[in-house]
Amino acid sequence: MKWVWGVITAVVSVIVQLLILSTLGFNFFSFSMFFVIPAGGIFLGAIATFGYFYKIVRQGLKPNKNNYLMSVIFILLSFSGFMYGEYRMAYVSPSNEINYKFEGEHISHFVFGESDEPITLLNYYDYKFNNSSLSIFSRGHVSNAIDIEPNKWVNISKFLIQCVGLLIGGLCVGLLVTSGKTHCSSCKKAYLQEHKLLDVNSEMIEPVISEINQYIHNNNGEGLTTYITEQKALCEDVASDTNVKYGFKFGHCPNCQQGYLIKSCYTLDKHGNFEEQEDKKAVIPISQEIVIS
Ligand SMILES: [Zn+2]
Structure with a gap:
C-alpha cells in the first residue's frame, strides 16, 4: 500500500503550502533562494513523494524506474492541490484586496475589468501571468487595481523554475532515502x-x-x-x-x-x-x- 503513503504525504505538502499562504499570506511554492534556486518547490516536492519512497525502502526494495514515474503522479497531485487550493482560497476583502483568509467574498463572484467574464480557475492564473495589474469590478463597483508581478515572461519563467524545483525535490527523495543502504548484488532489485x-x-x-x-x-x-x-x-x-x-x-x-x-x-x-x-x-x-x- 505504498501509494497510500504517497497520497498522504502529497496531501501534507498541499496543507503546508496552503496553511502558509493563508496564515502568512506568503506563497511558499514560489519562494526562491538567490533568485533562481526554487527552494520552496524543492522542499514541497520532497514532502510530496517522501511517503511513497519511504514505504518502498521500508519494504526492502530499491525504487525502480516505474516507481520514479509513479512518484511524478504524487508531484502532480501536490501541484494541482497548490493551484486549485490557492484559487479556492482567493477572497476579495471589503477593501478590495485579494486575501487567502476567507475574508470577504470568493474571487469567482467578481469579474475582470469591464468584461462580464467571471474569474474562473483558469483565467485567475491566466491573468496572474499576463497582467501587470489585475482590476476587479465588484458587481459594478469599481475597485482598486491589485498589483501582481509586472512582467509576463518573468512570471512564466519563475513559475516554470518552481515547477522544475518541485519535480527535482520529489525525485531526489528517492535517491536520498536509499543512500547508505546495501544493495543486493545478486538480484539488484532490493536493499538488504x-x-x-x-x-x-x-x-x-x-x-x-x-x-x-x-x-x-x-x-x-x-x-x-x-x-x-x-x-x-x-x-x-x-x-x-x-x-x-x-x-x-x-x-x-x-x-x-x-x-x-x-x-x-x-x-x-x-x-x-x-x-x-x-x-x-x-x-x-x-x-x-x-x-x-
Ligand atoms: Zn536479491
Missing part, C-alpha cells in the same frame, strides 16, 4: 535487511575475520553462529574503546533471499561518535545453508 551480529576492535579484527572466513568456506553455519555468540561476549565491551572498530552484520535480501555477511569499518569522529567508512565496507555473499542456520 540488516541484523547486527557483533562489533570488534582493530586488534581483534584479523583473527575474527580469518575464523569467520573459515566457517563460510566450510559452509558451517552452526559453527559460525556459535563462534559469533562466543566472540560477542568477548569482544563487544572493548570494541568501543578504540578509535577504529569493525562491525559485522548479517544481510538478507527480501527479494531473492540471498544472504550476505557485511563487514563495516567505523572511525571515531571529532565529536566522539563512530562514523561508518563507506569505502571500507565489505559485502560477502554467503550460501543458503549458512543463511538457514
Whole structure:
C-alpha cells in the first residue's frame, strides 16, 4: 500500500503550502533562494513523494524506474492541490484586496475589468501571468487595481523554475532515502535487511575475520553462529574503546533471499561518535545453508 503513503504525504505538502499562504499570506511554492534556486518547490516536492519512497525502502526494495514515474503522479497531485487550493482560497476583502483568509467574498463572484467574464480557475492564473495589474469590478463597483508581478515572461519563467524545483525535490527523495543502504548484488532489485551480529576492535579484527572466513568456506553455519555468540561476549565491551572498530552484520535480501555477511569499518569522529567508512565496507555473499542456520 505504498501509494497510500504517497497520497498522504502529497496531501501534507498541499496543507503546508496552503496553511502558509493563508496564515502568512506568503506563497511558499514560489519562494526562491538567490533568485533562481526554487527552494520552496524543492522542499514541497520532497514532502510530496517522501511517503511513497519511504514505504518502498521500508519494504526492502530499491525504487525502480516505474516507481520514479509513479512518484511524478504524487508531484502532480501536490501541484494541482497548490493551484486549485490557492484559487479556492482567493477572497476579495471589503477593501478590495485579494486575501487567502476567507475574508470577504470568493474571487469567482467578481469579474475582470469591464468584461462580464467571471474569474474562473483558469483565467485567475491566466491573468496572474499576463497582467501587470489585475482590476476587479465588484458587481459594478469599481475597485482598486491589485498589483501582481509586472512582467509576463518573468512570471512564466519563475513559475516554470518552481515547477522544475518541485519535480527535482520529489525525485531526489528517492535517491536520498536509499543512500547508505546495501544493495543486493545478486538480484539488484532490493536493499538488504540488516541484523547486527557483533562489533570488534582493530586488534581483534584479523583473527575474527580469518575464523569467520573459515566457517563460510566450510559452509558451517552452526559453527559460525556459535563462534559469533562466543566472540560477542568477548569482544563487544572493548570494541568501543578504540578509535577504529569493525562491525559485522548479517544481510538478507527480501527479494531473492540471498544472504550476505557485511563487514563495516567505523572511525571515531571529532565529536566522539563512530562514523561508518563507506569505502571500507565489505559485502560477502554467503550460501543458503549458512543463511538457514
Ligand atoms: Zn536479491
